[in-house]
Amino acid sequence: MATLLLRAGLLFTGAGEELENGWLLTRDGLIADIGSGPPPAADEVLHLPNCVAVPGLVNAHDHMYQWATRGYVPDGGLFEWLRTLYPVWARIDADTVRIAARAAMARLLLSGCTLSTDHHYVFPHGRAGIFEALVETASELGLRFHPCRGSMSLGESRGGLPPDSVVEDEDAILADTEAMIHRFHDPTPGAMCRVVVAPCSPFSVSPELMRESAALARRHGVRLHTHLAETLDEERFCVERFGKRPLELMDDLGWTGEDVWYAHGIHFNDKEVANVAATGTGVAHCPSSNLRLGAGLCRVADLVRAGAKVGLGVDGAASNEDSNLAMELHQALLLARGRAAIQGGLDAATALDARGAWRLATAGGAACLGRDDCGTLETGKCADVAFFRLDDLAHAGIDDPLAAIALAPPARAEAVVVNGKVVVRDGRLLTGDEELIARDISAESKRLRERDR
Template sequence: MIDILICDAHLYLDRDWEIAGGWIAIEKNRIHSAGGPGQPRPEGRRVINAQGRLVTPGLVNAHHHMFQNLTRAYAPIARSGLFQWLQQLYPLWSGLDEEATYVSSYISMVELLLGGCTTSTDHMYVHPRPGLMDAGFAAAYDVGLRFMSTRGCMTRAQENGGLPPAAVVQDEDTIMADCERVVAQFHDRAPGAMTRVALGPVSLFSASEQIMRDCLTMAERHDLRLHTHLAEDEEEDDYSLSVYGCTPTEHFERMGWATPRAWVAHCIYPSSSEAARLIRAGVSMVQCPSSNMMIGNGSADVMDLRERGMNVGLGTNGSATTDMASMWMEARNAMLLGRMRNGPASMVARDALDMATRGGAACLGWGDEIGHLRPGACADLVIWQDSPIAMAGALTDPVEAWLRCGPMMAGTTIVNGKVLVEDTHPLQPGLADALRRHAIQARRIQKLD
């Protein structure tokens, strides 16, 4: 007898594999089997009747900054561009400590579960105090989210031509020592891992050439993923030309980062030839549609990149550039941006869903186990909760309706075979306390007390 049987669902199991009125079985923490209405199904200790709703793989968030929800919708930066809002927020983020990092991570993860996300990254690059990575992993353990944390860093302070104040910058030796510690303590290479680590100097305008090379060397030694922001803003081009005498993408290549182990956030402004070189090198990218629109700095032509062979995932990014961490929203906005850019025939809901599942998994180097629901995959899935009013009349295509109608929430979210959201309600017993503690930390960080 299997552990969980979900029946009477429209199953989106993988690209080009869907079953109407089907069932899917979970045994322990893996997908056991799936079938159609006429196929014999196993008995389950728990049976969930999906009542015709859509079931998809859990969405994969390939770029986030969880600590930033402590400054969510921060009013003084409402009209700021990228460099300006960073300069205004860095002094606030210098107040981060373990408590603030834990509660911001906890709330982020629960919010992501409600938006159908079962695996998330966190690009944690502000380290005014030691131990902040540990707090993020502690939150992941408590919430139950599958988690890849990127040990980010900044080495170039304002006095050295960077954007951040000295309080959030570290020297190269301190950074690399902590990277080694975090990898040894939290990076699980085993199949079905719940925690993994990547390395990620935040950007070329805040990280030295030495730290870029040191992270590359360590990633090759430990077989880790590499992550950074790249070609996000036109001001970045100006900075790179003045400091390095080349474009951001050319600097990325000179540092040796054009490798299949790297995925980059945004990648809005590479030239066509630069994009072609990144694709040939096997670099993946993640689009953050809501962030791109909120800050008004453009957005990559992701369908063109996909057609040219690049793996493209989706991410929520952090608060201040986007203040709603919903992967459903990112998938919808990715579809709308794509259609607005290239016309209605250029992108449909299944393209966006593929980016939010298989695409994100490829960015993280986790493609064999997550992002799909074939037998043997990790048991990470979502039964979507629709509104009878919003869905009235949507009778022909449940996947297209999933993004065109809504808004949608996860009715049931299962991670590693465990139900973490049920009937749209998160099941974490510590949530109320985490919200109370988060409110205290947000007021402290924003200097409102």
């Protein structure tokens, strides 16, 4: 089998080693050997002495279709933003999702991301092939992918937030989710696609669907994902409707545990932070989105210190406007320090250090997604690697390369390898045409907006 040798000025394994002039040999999509000094022979060599090589970044929360609806409600909170966007999203189809996912995945790959989830929960009636479009696009661009079969079932007429036009029948949701698991879920080590069960949020699905979704996921050994504790509006909704805070509600519905991770997890009290950690439940922290929507400041440093699994997500591009995961690492670092400075209790300047932020962006995300074969560079693990330049104008001369990329996040990675294949080289995507993707998303965004009028 063909081998690929990767060499960098500095190789950060994420498993305790920072190897100067480090190298990594890949075979069959896995890391066959790793070291520093004289490298072994290989069929193909990628040698970037001006770069730091890191474990590929892991995106633990996203809604890729939202690339087609960026820039709406630039100054509103979550519920206002959602109410404006639901009717626009009601018009998406498989073509919209394919075009938007190409843009989202291209930006993710270009920012050093090699493994991403996508939480897709809008399935307008009669529009076939949406979930399939996501899976096919990831395969086309070469991204390791964990698509979530999301859902909304609680329309306005039943007291939910979304209009009835975008919600689905609960039996149909469960049947289609099971069909997608059968069709696309690969439980084997090194898998390129794993399916996740993901009802959208406490205010857009019923408790019954939450409970039945958890049972379905556990029957098939797949993971569970949902939005939780994102805003105080959501907390009020749960207290008024169910008489419980969001985490208490989820706990009662069987939605805590090693196989569950939440998006956001902002509004947790001390007891809830301890509960999340003790149950092994993961949290995907989405700093840019949380700040963009004014949702709040996640207790990242507290969760990490409590031993919780914490990863990073770009969230949908309608509340981020980009999918640069390296930027989220930077935002997480600053947000943790800003929060500590406001709240006290922790030394603000060290609430989260650069290597801790790197852990969130790599191993932390892999833990949320249940991938013990991803997130660090070690022999036998997946050959997913990102390279960032240290000699460009933005980074030349900065003392500590890992702190450099965290404090001055690059616009794009220099090279990216997924499953032992080079998908980004010289800062350019090899598996798609960026100009064409940009033209397509521009036309599709315009089409969706104009159907508005």
